[in-house]
Amino acid sequence: MNRVFKALSDPTRRRVLELLRQRPMTAGELSDQFTVSKPTMSAHFAVLREADLVDADKQGATITYRLKLSVLEDAILGFSSAFGIGTEPTLRKETQS
Amino acid sequence: MNRVFKALSDPTRRRVLELLRQRPMTAGELSDQFTVSKPTMSAHFAVLREADLVDADKQGATITYRLKLSVLEDAILGFSSAFGIGTEPTLRKETQS
DNA sequence: TTGGTATTTAGCTAAATATCGAAATGATTG
DNA sequence: CAATCATTTCGATATTTAGCTAAATACCAA
Numbered sequence: 001m002n003r004v005f006k007a008l009s010d011p012t013r014r015r016v017l018e019l020l021r022q023r024p025m026t027a028g029e030l031s032d033q034f035t036v037s038k039p040t041m042s043a044h045f046a047v048l049r050e051a052d053l054v055d056a057d058k059q060g061a062t063i064t065y066r067l068k069l070s071v072l073e074d075a076i077l078g079f080s081s082a083f084g085i086g087t088e089p090t091l092r093k094e095t096q097s
Numbered sequence: 098m099n100r101v102f103k104a105l106s107d108p109t110r111r112r113v114l115e116l117l118r119q120r121p122m123t124a125g126e127l128s129d130q131f132t133v134s135k136p137t138m139s140a141h142f143a144v145l146r147e148a149d150l151v152d153a154d155k156q157g158a159t160i161t162y163r164l165k166l167s168v169l170e171d172a173i174l175g176f177s178s179a180f181g182i183g184t185e186p187t188l189r190k191e192t193q194s
Numbered sequence: 195t196t197g198g199t200a201t202t203t204a205g206c207t208a209a210a211t212a213t214c215g216a217a218a219t220g221a222t223t224g
Numbered sequence: 225c226a227a228t229c230a231t232t233t234c235g236a237t238a239t240t241t242a243g244c245t246a247a248a249t250a251c252c253a254a
Contacts, residue, residue, distance in 0.1 A: 005108075009102045010241090039244075060200090061201075076177055076180075077182070080173055086173065086174055133214090134214060158220065
């Protein structure tokens, strides 16, 4: 859980997660959205994997990253509830898209 | 807003915020809850101030820190809503203490 | 096998961060 | 005023982080 917060502390990584929220993308597609080098992006992906915020599946030479929304959700909701933020006691399990 | 996430990336600082959620506390009281030195704690307080997550008021020699819950709330809710997490569109404007 | 594409690993630098002890600041109290 | 208390600033060190280029790995196609 500390790793999740560490992962979220970098704007590039937060942006990656936002992109992945729309659809899974390959490392290359993601890298194309940023101005930093591919090795740098690869390091960001590694941080996200360590935090368990994404899943990586390899199809041949390409690797597709997918957001693990439930992990992000658990971290955010857990933190929020320690502060009484947002979601009032009715812990609603809303249909996810 | 990046500063908020950076501030939240350290467990000591998150814990400070949790303590302040219960009541405002002085720098000394807060420091007593941790094993690190006072200068180190002072640096953490500075990060929290820069992120605008706390307010500091000085009464004589002592400084009382107070959580700015609305700032934390805005950051978390803003982030969460980008992911459709938790709090459904009912953007409630809660009165802050 | 050779060449090309996708991605990561290795090795590095520069900058940021966390930590400390010592000293400084500022208020309070004898 | 001098001592003391609360807190921060200073100066130093160690660690972590983000970034780069170059090289390695893995796969695919011809």
